[in-house]
Amino acid sequence: MNQSAVDGVVTFAEGLPGFEGHHQFMLLASSDMQPFTVMRGMADGGPSFVAIDPRMVDRGYQPTLDRVDLARLSADERDTLLWLAIVAAREDGSATANLRAPVVINPGTMRGIQVIAAESQYRTDHPLPLG
């Protein structure tokens, strides 16, 4: 799983669960946001998300993509894909990362999906190590 840098507008044909009507997100990554990447919704008042490389949360992260997911990304096994875990900040100052349903982006086609595997060993609310 090689990570690849992406800048630009990514199209999620099916949206994200809960936000099925929002298809386009601008990906923003810069040194002053490191290690986070922002997915800014392109629609007026639409949702935006903060995300992180899931391997920064769990070094042994081993996600799987099936053939259907690859087809949705117009990708094959050789393509280098960008993996992101959506971060949720809590009222108490803690934060969690969604390793259960990672966002995967194919930089070659600028298509993205949120992976909803039938089974997963990961949690939607994996604690983010914050000081």
Added chain:
Amino acid sequence: MLVFTRKVDEAIVIGDGIEITVLRVGRDSVRIGVTAAPNVSVHRREVYDQIRAANAAAASAPDAIPGLVARLRRGVTPPLGTPKS
């Protein structure tokens, strides 16, 4: 809601190319097979709801993102695990 009575190995067809077959009936569960085109998403309701709730908890207004990133960055314990290449 449309309601059907089906026996094992009987199916219903939805639209063009979605087929739902009853495979096995147990005492308190039913095993169901779904055939659909690859671009049709099929998920267990509770899994989809769990991910929808996680997305809702994580979504921010675009204006709130810079402050959120700054807050998260202040809290990151360095070094947050370095990814393997």
